[in-house]
Amino acid sequence: MNRVFKALADPSRRRILQLLREGPLSAGDIARHFDLAKPTLSGHFAVLREADLVDQDRQGTTIYYRLNLSVLEEALSGLMDSMGIGQGESRADSRAHPAGGLGQRGK
Amino acid sequence: MNRVFKALADPSRRRILQLLREGPLSAGDIARHFDLAKPTLSGHFAVLREADLVDQDRQGTTIYYRLNLSVLEEALSGLMDSMGIGQGESRADSRAHPAGGLGQRGK
DNA sequence: ACTTTAATTTGGTAATTAGCTAAATAGCGA
DNA sequence: TCGCTATTTAGCTAATTACCAAATTAAAGT
Numbered sequence: 001m002n003r004v005f006k007a008l009a010d011p012s013r014r015r016i017l018q019l020l021r022e023g024p025l026s027a028g029d030i031a032r033h034f035d036l037a038k039p040t041l042s043g044h045f046a047v048l049r050e051a052d053l054v055d056q057d058r059q060g061t062t063i064y065y066r067l068n069l070s071v072l073e074e075a076l077s078g079l080m081d082s083m084g085i086g087q088g089e090s091r092a093d094s095r096a097h098p099a100g101g102l103g104q105r106g107k
Numbered sequence: 108m109n110r111v112f113k114a115l116a117d118p119s120r121r122r123i124l125q126l127l128r129e130g131p132l133s134a135g136d137i138a139r140h141f142d143l144a145k146p147t148l149s150g151h152f153a154v155l156r157e158a159d160l161v162d163q164d165r166q167g168t169t170i171y172y173r174l175n176l177s178v179l180e181e182a183l184s185g186l187m188d189s190m191g192i193g194q195g196e197s198r199a200d201s202r203a204h205p206a207g208g209l210g211q212r213g214k
Numbered sequence: 215a216c217t218t219t220a221a222t223t224t225g226g227t228a229a230t231t232a233g234c235t236a237a238a239t240a241g242c243g244a
Numbered sequence: 245t246c247g248c249t250a251t252t253t254a255g256c257t258a259a260t261t262a263c264c265a266a267a268t269t270a271a272a273g274t
Contacts, residue, residue, distance in 0.1 A: 002118055008186070009116035010262085011109055018189050027221055040263055042222055061220050061271045073192055076183060079121070084128050085180055117232080134251060147233055149252055154231095168241045168250050 004075040007051040012036065013044050017053060020067035027063050111182040114158040119143065120151050124160060127174035134170050 048054045052071045057064045080086045138148050155161045159178045164171045187193045
């Protein structure tokens with residue numbers, strides 16, 4: 001879980017996860033979206049894999065990465081719970097935050 | 108927003124935010140919960156302040172830190188949206204994640 | 215066996231980070 | 245002003261990180 005937040009700390013890695021949201025992509029496909037050398041990207045993939053945020057899946061000579069959404073969800077959900085975000089009768093007199101914060105979002 | 112995720116990458120800092128959830132605490136109060144030197148904690152406070160995750164409020168000789176929940180909420184919410192978490196008809200054939208993910212949580 | 219293509223591993227550098235001790239600053243009360 | 249308490253700033257080190265170019269591995273096709 002710490003690894004997940006460490007992984008999320010880098011903008012390139014967050015970007016990779018976003019790209020993967022539409023479906024699996026090969027390392028090369030992803031690389032095309034960045035201005036970084038492939039080894040650099042490869043390093044980012046390794047971090048994401050170690051955080052279990054993506055799964056690898058070799059197919060011939062190309063390797064596909066697939067988003068592991070549940071791990072991300074769990075980490076985020078865990079943090080939110082530990083912070084009392086989500087449904088938490090806004091604890092603490094920390095100058096109550098108006099409204100329209102998180103909670104139940106979207107349609 | 109990048110600063111927020113960078114700030115969240117460190118476990119001590121996440122812990123500080125959690126402590127602050129119950130209400131404002133002085134630097135010393137917080138320090139008591141850790142096995143770290145005060146200057147080290149002070150550094151963490153600075154990171155949290157720069158990410159705007161906490162506000163400072165001097166009162167005499169002691170400085171109180173107060174959680175800025177809305178900034179955290181916005182960052183998390185932003186990431187979730189960009190990832191399609193929350194209400195997103197689980198896009199991508201990425202082996203649909205069973206159920207009970209995030210979404211609308213809590214009572 | 216050789217070549218090509220896709221991606222990773224290796225090895226190295228510069229920048230950042232987390233931690234420390236010691237010194238400085240800030241407010242307050244005697 | 246002196247001294248006390250609370251916290252930060254300064255200065256340093258060790259570890260980690262992001263990046264790259266060059267070399268290596270892996271899978272296929274010729």
